[in-house]
Amino acid sequence: MIFHFKLPVSIALLFVFSHTAKAQEKYTLQRALQTAKASNPFLKTEQFAIGIAQAEAITSKQWYNPKLGLNYINIASQKNAAPNSDLYSAINNQYAFQLGKTFQVAGQRKHKIDMAGKNIAFAEKSYAETERNLFLEVAQKWLEVWVAQKQLDILTSAKNNIDSLVITNQNRYKNQVITQTDLYRTQLLSKQYAIQYKTMLQEHANKKTELRFLLGSKDSLSIDMKDPFLFSGSENIEGLLAQSLENRSDITTAKTLIEVSDSNIKLQKSLAFPQPEVGVIYNPQNTIPYWGIYATFDLPFFNRNQGEIKKSVVLKKQAEQHLFTIQEQLQTEIKTAYASYKLQKQNVQNFETVLEQSQSILDNVKYAYLKSGTTIIDFLEAQRSWLETQQQYYEALQHYRQSYFQLLYATGLINQLAK
Structure with a gap:
């Protein structure tokens, strides 16, 4: 009986402990970005835009359905009916079956398909840009949790x-x-x-809750405090500029939008041509069968799609201007982010000597105070100075790593960290 009692309890405890260990799995920055990429609720919403574009591509490839029409005409008065016949007999009426189909001319279907394909590419590029913005937010929130934990450590x-x-x-x-x-x-x-300490403990908990939402996670989480989260890469600003102008997601999105605009211009010009409807007719009249063909199309006296054609040209100019503006903005962002990164990196390096001096002063003053060699005022001042120095160091470290994230964001390299 004892054996059978302990075994289920052991299994239950093992399950609980394993579940807790899984729930408390530590998140490096890269793991946090990967988790957000897979589970963030905002990204899940944005993914539908790609599905919508793909559905529109299916619509663009579909042919117009054939049209079936029926006309029925009967003599209105008995006095006009054929002799010795009922008003609704076959010799007093006529009807027509009409079967036709509208045809797309001037490459209209081809241009619709091409534009739909470009819209899929645009939706995908836009999604990558949404990821870029989200990854910066996740990285900054991850860093806030990291800093809050460091502040708790030094306060402890x-x-x-x-x-x-x-x-x-x-x-x-x-x-x-x-x-x-x-x-x-x-x-x-x-x-x-x-x-x-209590205030910082609550702030730390709040930051973790906010990070958990961004990751799309329901489990409690902890940060890998040993993660240096500084990734190797070129620090040559010219190389970063060239790479970013070619690959940053908002740049590729803007370039794709120009391609969409080009395709739209071709489509709108083709839609200036009327779409004819052609078909056949079967028309029995007073019991005498007739057949024939028909064709209908708009006469482009007034509407030749001028407005949409002009609009499509303006949209392309807008897209080109948007690309030019982003390219200019990108260079400004990278130059400022790079300068801030260099400055904050130097500030952190300068703090290392200050930290050592602060710790040495505290140790010496404490020892002197305990030996009655100095006053409590000196010790408390040394203690406060030590804490302020520690807090200023981690504040400088936070600014340094924030500048690093901003540089990754400005160059578009932050998207690669989630792969």
């Missing part, structure tokens, strides 16, 4: 340091080595750190 370190001093000072106060004011000052700083 500072609070542990001051809490240990509180215990020491409580004993020193009992032994009348320090004054009550010194003890109160130490306890006050400990309470301040506790409040800051």
